[in-house]
Amino acid sequence: MKANAGDSEQHFDQAEWLGFLAAYRRLTGQDLGAYRREQLERRLRGAVARLGAGGLADLVSRMEREEAVRQQVVSFLTIHVSEFFRNPEQFERLRRHWIPRVRGQARVAVWSAGCANGPEPYSLAILLAEEGLLERSEILATDIDSVALARAAAAEYAEEELAGLGDRRRASWFERQPSGLFRLRAEIRRAVRVLRHDLLGDPPPGQFDLILCRNVLIYFTADGKARALDGLARALRPGGWLLLGSTESLTDPARYGLRPVGPFLYEAGETKLGLSRRGRRI
Numbered sequence: 001m002k003a004n005a006g007d008s009e010q011h012f013d014q015a016e017w018l019g020f021l022a023a024y025r026r027l028t029g030q031d032l033g034a035y036r037r038e039q040l041e042r043r044l045r046g047a048v049a050r051l052g053a054g055g056l057a058d059l060v061s062r063m064e065r066e067e068a069v070r071q072q073v074v075s076f077l078t079i080h081v082s083e084f085f086r087n088p089e090q091f092e093r094l095r096r097h098w099i100p101r102v103r104g105q106a107r108v109a110v111w112s113a114g115c116a117n118g119p120e121p122y123s124l125a126i127l128l129a130e131e132g133l134l135e136r137s138e139i140l141a142t143d144i145d146s147v148a149l150a151r152a153a154a155a156e157y158a159e160e161e162l163a164g165l166g167d168r169r170r171a172s173w174f175e176r177q178p179s180g181l182f183r184l185r186a187e188i189r190r191a192v193r194v195l196r197h198d199l200l201g202d203p204p205p206g207q208f209d210l211i212l213c214r215n216v217l218i219y220f221t222a223d224g225k226a227r228a229l230d231g232l233a234r235a236l237r238p239g240g241w242l243l244l245g246s247t248e249s250l251t252d253p254a255r256y257g258l259r260p261v262g263p264f265l266y267e268a269g270e271t272k273l274g275l276s277r278r279g280r281r282i
């Protein structure tokens, strides 16, 4: 590592950095070049320290030798902070304005993209259950990190992870295990399908009435964000909604065939060729 003049933090040497990006891509299939570099470097320094590696080259050779190290590095480089009903006002808006749009449908398809260890897709499942729509709903939960996905699939959480839920929901939808962990009830687990998916590289995994992609795009460069948004917009059914995190608005939604319908909420054009002129903002 070396310090670049004027920078408060040290940067990896450019050749070493580019070598790491290429090796990482070869080993994991992921394009780290689409992530904001400062944040990535900070996390990478943490990974080097925690794994006791001698530097980036040493980290790469350990990743080459051991699958477990590869997974650990992927996990170190991603931020998995999440919580049940995170930004509750967003879920309330969905209840009031999106649920009535899909209530008459035979099937409802929802995608939580960048689901971390599961609180977001399970919160959606709880919302749909409370509204009597769970049985006809399919919720896809995807993330790039297999470690986080394994936790999402297990659907078990420590008491402190349920802080956002409130006693009523906790009692209705979770069962306390002998281990002391709280497991989501079978009907909620059954409605959620967990799958590995890279927003920067994989094709859209279906067509959806609603996509939540919250607190993921903030980690991407402008190019990475545009690439991911392109895929997200293509995965929306005409009239479907995309909900972003509460700091993530789009400056040019029309570029993706979307129009704003509410705070951090966008609707796909009715024909995908043009934008719907119908509807008011909520």
Ligand SMILES: C[S@@+](CC[C@H](N)C(=O)[O-])C[C@H]1O[C@@H](n2cnc3c(N)ncnc32)[C@H](O)[C@@H]1O
Pocket: 078, 079, 080, 081, 082, 083, 086, 113, 114, 115, 116, 117, 120, 142, 143, 144, 145, 148, 197, 198, 199, 200, 213, 214, 215, 216, 219, 245
């Ligand atoms: C901060 S969490 C957000 C969790 C949840 N959406 C929320 O708002 O509570 C960001 C998640 O994005 C995932 N992620 C990062 N890059 C990704 C990519 N290229 N494709 C899919 N998921 C990605 C990370 O693994 C992490 O679990």
